[in-house]
Amino acid sequence: MKSRSFNKEGNAKRLDIYFIVNVISPVLLFVLFWLVATDYYSSWKEELVLKLDSYAESLAYPVWTYDYRVIEKLTRVISQSAHITGVFVYDDKKRELGSFDESYVPSILEQVLGVRIQNRNINLFYADTFVGNANFRYTDSTPRIFLFYISLIFVGMYLILFLLVKNLKKNEHLKALVNELNEMNNELEIAFNELEEAQNKIVNSEKMAALGKLMVNIAHDVNTPSGIIYSSLTEQHKLLSDVKEKFDKDELTEEEFKEFLNTMFELNDMMMRNSRRIIELVQSLKRVAMNEMVQSYANVNLKALVTDVLNSLHPRLRKTKIKVVADIDDNLNVYTVPGAIAQILMNLIDNAIVHAFEYDNPGEIRIEMKTITSGNNKELMFVFADNGKGIEPEIQKRIFDPFFTTDPKSGSGLGLSIVHQLVFEVLGGTIEVQSELGKGTKFVIRLPIKEGN
Missing domain, CATH: 3.30.450.20 (PAS domain)
Structure with a gap:
């Protein structure tokens, strides 16, 4: 039972x-x-x-x-x-x-x-x-x-x-x-x-x-030269109209014509410089969105490359009290990816402007590049340092994470992530951050030097 x-x-x-x-x-x-x-x-x-x-x-x-x-x-x-x-x-x-x-x-x-x-x-x-x-x-x-x-x-x-x-x-x-x-x-x-x-x-x-979000970050930089070009074109149109009117009336003097030519040359030069600035901004955006744009190796003079980058960033740097000092030998030539080096430098400078210094405070950025020997291989030592406010230890662990930022209003959080990607995936190097609160931040980048034409 x-x-x-x-x-x-x-x-x-x-x-x-x-x-x-x-x-x-x-x-x-x-x-x-x-x-x-x-x-x-x-x-x-x-x-x-x-x-x-x-x-x-x-x-x-x-x-x-x-x-x-x-x-x-x-x-x-x-x-x-x-x-x-x-x-x-x-x-x-x-x-x-x-x-x-x-x-x-x-x-x-x-x-x-x-x-x-x-x-x-x-x-x-x-x-x-x-x-x-x-x-x-x-x-x-x-x-x-x-x-x-x-x-x-x-x-x-x-x-x-x-x-x-x-x-x-x-x-x-x-x-x-x-x-x-x-x-x-x-x-x-x-x-x-x-x-x-x-x-x-x-x-x-x-x-x-996604270009839509990245274009927001450079909208002001594009609007400024665009406005200058538009203003210059407006002034040129006005001058041309005045000169044509005087010419038709046979009232144009030689001095007025010379002054007109000088002004036109100045306006044209201004428009060319600002047009070149817009082209550089668009190309920079393209390099960020399309990594294949920075995949080709070439022999490059690093002093000239850094000078070009600093010149292109001059309109933004001049709005700050930050001094940039570059310590690079005039004859330092390496076989590398110029676009990747330029993009790394631009992102590091942009990150320092936004995060390293308080608003309107003076500061200094130092850029050093030199070749060193590590075993049987040669490496490019790329040091980027500032004397700003430094980075907290907990934040240092996350600065290379995509979309991580301590100031969402001023940046997208992609700058240092892109730097990390370019250093490791494109150039095959390493990057290390050294920072102390109140004493500044230093990025030490080591890149293998390849042989090539």
Whole structure:
């Protein structure tokens, strides 16, 4: 009687377990997957919409000015972003100003998952004026494939539960399955962590290539030379009109004509210098967003390179009381990536201006470059030091993290992260930070010197 009652109770419990595993568990897993999938897809769509709006905002000004060269470059850079397969830009009269159309052939898995090409048309406004529209073509392959793998994990979890219950008849097998389940849970946790790390790297890579956010950081630097060029053109137009009027009336004197020529040369020189400044800013932005722009090696004179960088940053440095001292031998020539060296220096100077010194306080930046011998190899020792306020020890551990900044109003948190990437991934070197509160900060960069023509 006892054994029968025990068997009945055991069978009842087993039936309850089978009911939970075979009926309730699939429903719960399906509901959980549906909630996760809905939330993830919505978040992805919102983030994509924000990104496309940012791209559209960056296109408004060049569309307004009909700057075909900038529009072409922006469409090419935007099309390199994940999901986006085509960009088409039109003015307010529906005339195409620029486009980039990449042929998209879905894989077999994408076809099975129903991946489709979608379009988003955004009207472009500049100074509250409708200037045109931008049409973005994109796919939702990434979230669909991601959710497909998540669904496989959910199915795997259900199968694990099913197999676990099926083997309840044998205690030893049950213990073994429990141990295996624990091991698999650990593996799943590790897999999830690796997936999150990989996803973070992808997000960081996409965000560093997002020109919309980076263009905000240089908007003031572009507006200033643009305003000077516009003012110079206005003055030239006025002078030309005056001279033409006097010439037509035969009232133009030789002295007035000479003065007119001198003024025109001065205005033209001013416009050329500011145009060159805008070109340098655009090229700098392009190097940040497109790492392939700094992948070519060349022999370069480092003293001349540093001088060029300092000259290009002079408009910003002159607004501060910071003195820059460069200690570099005139004949220091190395075979390296000039664009990467220039970008490292520009980001370090920008970081020092924003974070090293209090507002309107005097300070000094020292730049030293020399070759040293390490074993059988030659290295370039690049030292960048300031006598500013220094960095707290806890912050020193995070200064190279993407998007980490102590002053969100003044920077995007990408400067030192880009420096770290250029030093390690592009130039194959190392970077070390040494800082003490109240005594300044020093960055010590060691770069291997290669032989080449």
